[in-house]
Amino acid sequence: MGVVGVVPALMVVAFPPAVRFTGLSFSYNVSCALFGGLTPPLIGPLAPAHCVALAALAGMAVALSQWRAQRTPPA
DSSP states (O other): OHHHHHHHHHHHHHSOHHHIIIIIHHHHHHHHHHHHHHHHHHHOTTHHHHHHHHHHHHHHHHHHHHHHHHHSOOO
16 A cells, blocks of 8 residues: 555655646546456456455566666676
8 A cells, every 4th residue: 555655745746736736647547447446346356355465466577677777787
């Protein structure tokens, strides 16, 4: 649930007001609503466990890619 607070805070820093109050906020809220509303019925009774596992796999993939990027010497 840490993403709920961190992502909007990062968006405030990353984008100018004109962008974040129009397209960015709309697309972020629509995607959260669709993902949050459609995932549990599609996955079944173990929906929370599958969501946590998917988030953990995504986090590990990002961490691995960042680790590899740091080990690769610049061209």
